[in-house]
Amino acid sequence: MKQFKRSINGKSVAVKAEAKLKPQVDLLYKFLSNIETSNIIDGYSIQIGWAVYFIRGAGDSFQLTVPNFSTNPFEDETTDLTVALWIQLQQSHFLRKVNVDGETIKFSDKVVVAKNILQKSDIYLQRSDGQEKGDSGWYSGAVNEVDDTDELEAFYAYQLLKIRPELIKVLALPFEYMVIFNNDEIKAVLDAEDNDIWLSTK
Incomplete structure (x- = not known):
């Protein structure tokens, strides 16, 4: 674990985060540099991709925190940004691999699944469009009819980290896309036109 420190607009x-995530930390600081100086205050929050980042501190010294996905992200925070940055990296890397512009998904968005299918x-x-706020549009079902229900x-999307973490990386795909998994x-x-774009990545 490494502690990074930078001055953002004089603060x-x-x-x-883990040292190997330095490129993602650099991108995070670049994003933060666009925040108005008056907003770099305790309690300010901003969503970047999957996670919400909170500024905590006082005076001219602050620390970033994120929801704690290993406990209760609706109540608990952690100063360890490793998981949030790792997910952002995985999702953006996957989108680049299939050459697609993604659609944001938040950790608290719902994913609907056929019972016990995971x-x-x-x-x-x-992923289907036209969902209510807080619904990711993702549905997971069985490939084989015998498993269907x-x-x-x-x-919540973050719960997949414990249930089936390999699914996390594809969740930023756009609406009307489908992904087929065999195990991992x-x-x-x-x-959206049912073209298999995964073939072109092989």
Whole structure:
């Protein structure tokens, strides 16, 4: 773990994360440099991709925190930004790999799944537009009919970190896209016209 410190508009802002995530930390500081100086105050928050970043501190010394995804991100915060930055890296890397502009998903957005389907090997995820605020548009179902069920359950997106973390990286794909998984392996990524764009990455 490394503590980074930089001056943003005359105020010291510290970031803690794994040292190997320095490129992501640099991008985060670049984003922060565009914040109005008057907003660099205790309690100011800003959403960047998946996570919400909070400025904590007083005077001219501040620390960034994020929701704690390993406990209760709606109540708990952590100064360790590693998970938030890692997810941002994974999602942006995946979008570059398939050469697609993404659609933001927040850690607190809901993902609807066929009941118990996330324990199955062969599943698909499909994202539909026109959802209410707080709904990611993602639905996960069974590839094989024998595994299918009409019963549904919903999870917050961050809960997939514990249930099936390999799904996290694809969640920033646009609406009307589908991803087919076999265990941890992506088998296909279908765009809105049902073209398999995953083939072109092989």
